Amino acid sequence: MFTSVDVSWPGSVHDSRIWRNPQTRSQLINKANLVLLGDDGYAIGPCLMTPFRNPTPGAEINYNKLLKQKRVIIECCFGQLKRRFPILQYVCRVKLENVPKIIIACIVLHNVAKILGDADFDLVEQDPDEDEGNHENGELPLRQLGQQIRRKYYNK
Incomplete structure (x- = not known):
């Protein structure tokens, strides 16, 4: 506030x-x-x-x-x-x-x-393209893992 x-x-x-x-x-x-x-x-x-x-x-x-x-x-x-x-x-x-x-x-x-x-x-503000990540070469799971870690530290 x-x-x-x-x-x-x-x-x-x-x-x-x-x-x-x-x-x-x-x-x-x-x-x-x-x-x-x-x-x-x-x-x-x-x-x-x-x-x-x-x-x-x-x-x-x-x-x-x-x-x-x-x-x-x-x-x-x-x-x-x-x-x-x-x-x-x-x-x-x-x-x-x-x-x-x-x-x-x-x-x-x-x-x-x-x-x-x-x-x-x-x-945390989410990226507009959060769900549109590149599914090739496993980038989407890595992106999601990175977002989870970022949220974990942001919420401390």
């Missing part, structure tokens, strides 16, 4: 620019026990953890792996949202001033669907 959304910035603005905005940053810095996870496009700060650049073997590499594992969660949430509402994947052909309203509406409906237990979009 999405708990905080800001649609007041145009899509071409980089996330790190939004983070540098004093109003955005101050709202989050003043929260106790809050740590945000960022990618290497951000500068590290008291409540913004970023990966090590050129990590040394051991703890720094392990930290980077853990950070990446946790950050992928939000990417999966965006993927679910876009699968549920394809208008968010493609060109939105409406007046520019209506785009933020559409985004908020999609997020609210997504959260309602989650609350109501709509599991249709909780699954």
Whole structure:
């Protein structure tokens, strides 16, 4: 579920620019026990953890792996949202001033669907040609085995 959304910035603005905005940053810095996870496009700060650049073997590499594992969660949430509402994947052909309203509406409906237990979009996105694999040379069974393994690790 999405708990905080800001649609007041145009899509071409980089996330790190939004983070540098004093109003955005101050709202989050003043929260106790809050740590945000960022990618290497951000500068590290008291409540913004970023990966090590050129990590040394051991703890720094392990930290980077853990950070990446946790950050992928939000990417999966965006993927679910876009699968549920394809208008968010493609060109939105409406007046520019209506785009933020559409985004908020999609997020609210997504959260309602989650609350109501709509599991249709909780699954790993399946390839459109999943059942049309090449049956020659045993490729279909190998593909199915690969998909099973991928689902096993995705659902951990």
